[in-house]
Amino acid sequence: MFSKHVTKNISAYCHGELSTEESKQFAEHIISCAKCRIKFEEVKLGIKFAEQLPKLSAPDHMWRELEDVLDGTREIPILTTHRRRPIFAFAAAAAAIFVVLGGFALYYSSLPSPTLPGRAEVSLNVQPAWRVNRLDGAPRIGAQRIFQDGELRIGQELETDGNSRARIAVGSIGNVDIDENTRIKLLATEPTEHRLELTRGKLSARIWAPPRLFFVDTPSAVAADMGCAYTLEVDDQGGSLLRVTSGWVALQLKDRESIVPAGAACETQKGIGPGTPYFEDSTWYFRFALRAVDFSPEAANRSAILAALLDEARLRDTLTLWHLLARVNGGDRGRVYDKLAGFVSPPSGVTREGILRLDQQMLDTWKATLEPAWIGSGKNLSKKGAYGTVKGGLSQRLKDMSPK
Amino acid sequence: MVMAEKLIDGRVIEACQQGDRAAFQLLFETYKDKVFSIAVYSSGGDRAVADDVTQHVFLKLFTAIRQFRGDSEFTTWLYRLVVNACHDESRRRRRLLPLGDTVAMRNPADKKPQEKHYARLEVAEAVQAAIAQLKPRFRLPILLRYIEGLSYDEIASVLGCSKGTVASRLNRGHSQLAKRLSHLNNPAVWGE
Numbered sequence: 001m002f003s004k005h006v007t008k009n010i011s012a013y014c015h016g017e018l019s020t021e022e023s024k025q026f027a028e029h030i031i032s033c034a035k036c037r038i039k040f041e042e043v044k045l046g047i048k049f050a051e052q053l054p055k056l057s058a059p060d061h062m063w064r065e066l067e068d069v070l071d072g073t074r075e076i077p078i079l080t081t082h083r084r085r086p087i088f089a090f091a092a093a094a095a096a097i098f099v100v101l102g103g104f105a106l107y108y109s110s111l112p113s114p115t116l117p118g119r120a121e122v123s124l125n126v127q128p129a130w131r132v133n134r135l136d137g138a139p140r141i142g143a144q145r146i147f148q149d150g151e152l153r154i155g156q157e158l159e160t161d162g163n164s165r166a167r168i169a170v171g172s173i174g175n176v177d178i179d180e181n182t183r184i185k186l187l188a189t190e191p192t193e194h195r196l197e198l199t200r201g202k203l204s205a206r207i208w209a210p211p212r213l214f215f216v217d218t219p220s221a222v223a224a225d226m227g228c229a230y231t232l233e234v235d236d237q238g239g240s241l242l243r244v245t246s247g248w249v250a251l252q253l254k255d256r257e258s259i260v261p262a263g264a265a266c267e268t269q270k271g272i273g274p275g276t277p278y279f280e281d282s283t284w285y286f287r288f289a290l291r292a293v294d295f296s297p298e299a300a301n302r303s304a305i306l307a308a309l310l311d312e313a314r315l316r317d318t319l320t321l322w323h324l325l326a327r328v329n330g331g332d333r334g335r336v337y338d339k340l341a342g343f344v345s346p347p348s349g350v351t352r353e354g355i356l357r358l359d360q361q362m363l364d365t366w367k368a369t370l371e372p373a374w375i376g377s378g379k380n381l382s383k384k385g386a387y388g389t390v391k392g393g394l395s396q397r398l399k400d401m402s403p404k
Numbered sequence: 405m406v407m408a409e410k411l412i413d414g415r416v417i418e419a420c421q422q423g424d425r426a427a428f429q430l431l432f433e434t435y436k437d438k439v440f441s442i443a444v445y446s447s448g449g450d451r452a453v454a455d456d457v458t459q460h461v462f463l464k465l466f467t468a469i470r471q472f473r474g475d476s477e478f479t480t481w482l483y484r485l486v487v488n489a490c491h492d493e494s495r496r497r498r499r500l501l502p503l504g505d506t507v508a509m510r511n512p513a514d515k516k517p518q519e520k521h522y523a524r525l526e527v528a529e530a531v532q533a534a535i536a537q538l539k540p541r542f543r544l545p546i547l548l549r550y551i552e553g554l555s556y557d558e559i560a561s562v563l564g565c566s567k568g569t570v571a572s573r574l575n576r577g578h579s580q581l582a583k584r585l586s587h588l589n590n591p592a593v594w595g596e
Contacts (some may be wrong), residue, residue, distance in 0.1 A: 011574040015549070017556045017567075039579075046578025049585050052531045053550050058440035058458055063432055066462055067425075 005029070005036050010043040013210075014191040016172050023172055023208065030210040031227040031247065040210050044192045051190065128189045129153045130168045137164025139178070152186050159183045160201070170194050170214060174207035187217065198240075202233040212250075220268040224250040228262070238270035243280070251277075258323060261374045269295050276323045279316050286312040290320060293328070306332050310339045318343050319374045322367055326358055344370055417478055421470045432462055439486050441551045446490040446543065448536045453493065461489045476561060483552065483562040487544055494540055527588055534584045542577035545570055 006029050012018050013026045030036045129151040138145040139160045141152055152158050152168060158178060160166060166178045171194060178184060182201025188194065195215040206229040207214045214225040219238030223230070228247025234240045242251055243265045251258045251266055253273030260266045266277040275294035278287055289309035293302065306328060313321055321340045325333060337355050346355070346362075347369045354362040412434055419427035439461050443454035464485055472481055535543055548559045559570045582589075 008568075008572055008575060011578055012556065012571040015556070015574075017571065042582045043575055043578045045586070045589055046580070046582035049527075049531050049534070049581045049588075050546055050550050050578065052528045053445070053535065053546075054528050054532075055437060055551055056441040056444055058436040059455060062436060062440075062455065062459065063429060066432065066459055069459070069463065070425075070466065 005033065007036055007039045010036075010040050011047065014044060014047055016191070020172060027173075027208040027210055027227055037211065044213075048192050051192070128171075130170060130186060130189060132158060133167045133169075135165040135167055135177070136180075137161065139164045139166040154186050154188065157183060157185045170205075170207065173209035173214060174205065176206075177204040179203065198232060198234050200234050200236065202231060204231045205229065211248075218268065220270040220272070221251045221253045221274045224252060226250060226259075230260075240268045242266045242268070261319065261371075264319060264374075267291070267294070276320050276327060278320045282314070282317055282320070283312050286317065286320075293324070303332055306335065310335060313339060313343075315343050315373050318370045322363075322370055325355060325363065340366075340370075344373065412478065414474070417469070417472065417474075420466070421472070428466055431465070435482060436462070438552055439482075442486055442490060442547045443493075445532060445535050445547055445551075446540070447493060449532060457489055457493050461485050464489070477558070479552075479554075480558060480561045483548060483554070484564075487548075487562060490544070491540065527585075530585055530588060531581070534581050537584070538577055538580060542573050542580065545573045546577045546581075549574065 006013075006026050009018060009022070009026055013023060018026060030040055132139070132141065132146060132150040132152050134146055134148060134150075137160070138147055139150075139158060140146070141150050141158050142156055144150070146166075158166060158168070160178055160180055160182050162180050165180060168176050168178065170176055171189060173194065176184075176196070179202040182203060183199045184201075184203065185197040185199065186195075187197055192213070193215065194209075194213060195217065197217040199219070203216070205214070205216070205225065207225045207227065209225060209227060211226040212224050216223040216232055218232065218234050218240045220240055223232055223242060226248035228244060228249055230242060230244040230247075230249050232240060232242050242249060242260055244260045244262050246262045248262070249260045251260060251268060251274035253268070256273045258266050258274040258277045260277040263281070264277045264279050267275045269275065272295060276290055278290055286309055289305045289312070292305045293309060296302070306324075310321075318340055321336055321343075324336050325340070328336060333356055334352075337352060341352075344366075346352075346366050350362045350366050355366070412431065416427050416430055420431060436458065440454055440458045443457040443461070444451055447453040447457065465482065468485075472478065535546060538546070544563065545559050548554045548562060554562065556567045556570045556574075560567045563570065
């Protein structure tokens with residue numbers, strides 16, 4: 001946690017120049033060190049720009065001109081600031097070599113001459129790939145079944161049936177297990193971004209990378225790894241369920257984002273994006289109410305449902321309440337604020353007015369104060385009997401509706 | 405590694421040392437684009453100067469290849485010639501020609517979706533301009549990494565410094581690029 005800063009290794013990490021052990025130490029440090037994380041984002045951006053540097057083609061006439069110089073029939077063009085003499089020296093030396101070695105050249109012409117590469121050969125690059133290990137059955141990469149190991153390249157799909165599973169190595173930053181009846185596609189694997197698409201089924205990812213290096217696109221949101229382990233499942237309607245077992249994951253769709261810590265889950269729906277994250281140990285009626293708030297925005301009794309949700313909230317559920325601030329309007333936002341402030345007072349500089357107008361800086365400041373409660377060290381944050389909840393009203397009715 | 409580079413083995417080098425023109429041409433065809441690219445970026449985008457620098461590098465290569473003893477990789481030896489030529493050229497020129505300052509100030513993210521392709525091209529131009537403005541000690545490791553695809557060990561060998569120095573110079577080079585081009589960092593530019 002308090003190991004040495006790792007800023008000098010950021011480029012080496014992104015380029016895969018660190019050993020596995022060094023990479024893990026790097027990732028562990030950067031997850032806990034805000035200073036290094038800021039520098040990491042900066043270097044990563046620089047790498048992203050450097051990758052845009054195009055390779056240029058030398059002019060076609062260059063070889064002819066060189067041959068003319070070597071044959072002594074042409075002087076090499078002189079740079080405006082160049083002196084002439086050294087250039088002549090090169091040309092003269094080159095010509096002399098050819099005279100002296102002419103005999104050898106004749107001799108060599110009788111040997112099989114190396115073939116000049118064609119254009120296609122020159123431009124062929126070896127594409128990066130992810131290693132795939134079969135865990136069960138015979139998963140397929142494209143049309144090819146794999147019975148042991150395989151390689152997944154950019155643009156290729158990996159598909160499992162009801163009896164097969166596979167494990168893929170995401171460069172040097174982690175593993176992803178692919179469950180039965182799942183289809184994924186590799187979209188990108190670069191120093192600054194590893195990205196796959198999960199179109200259906202379930203995967204389990206364990207990534208020891210700094211934040212936002214590994215992404216999974218689903219039909220309804222993008223899961224951005226923040227250094228963590230999680231499962232992600234996509235249903236036939238394109239909705240998904242994220243469950244985080246360690247670290248943090250961000251779910252995004254356009255400007256809607258949910259930050260999900262270990263122990264929490266989050267649903268997404270096609271056309272809406274990520275719902276509000278919740279801890280999996282929250283009450284059934286809390287989650288029921290949250291689902292209605294998230295995905296039934298037109299519900300006539302939305303305010304009443306929200307009131308029930310607030311009744312059920314515990315200190316840990318401030319995770320949900322903080323996210324809800326930006327997702328409810330008017331009086332509802334005021335009610336969420338009051339409930340949240342009842343658990344953890346807003347820190348200095350954070351005002352009710354500022355939060356109600358969704359001042360991002362104030363929201364972030366308050367979030368930083370709340371986070372210890374989300375990662376299990378928030379007992380001292382409790383205020384006004386945080387774990388005491390008042391049940392009644394619609395909350396009780398929802399409870400009555402729950403399956404027996 | 406580019407496929408053509410696999411064709412360059414000890415026999416080709418030996419043939420070059422014996423003056424085989426076809427072997428020279430093979431070497432030239434294999435490496436000309438990489439050498440030219442580095443020369444362009446090191447000369448502030450002046451293709452005419454880069455043209456001449458590239459020809460000088462190959463003339464030097466042709467005349468000096470007999471001295472190549474195979475103590476290091478051939479590519480390491482070649483890139484040392486390139487780096488030295490670029491250093492010489494930098495010393496000759498009082499200052500680098502500015503390349504596309506006005507391009508760098510525009511924000512391609514303002515473009516409409518159908519113009520994203522052109523926006524990417526503009527980003528590439530702005531990156532070239534930013535790289536041309538880096539000091540040679542930060543620029544060369546970046547060029548060797550992104551144009552030649554060399555590992556840190558290979559870059560260290562070409563530049564005659566330690567791997568740690570390469571890592572540190574790349575870090576600083578990347579940071580400077582990020583700062584100079586931060587105004588272009590927009591999801592629309594990256595196609596997100």
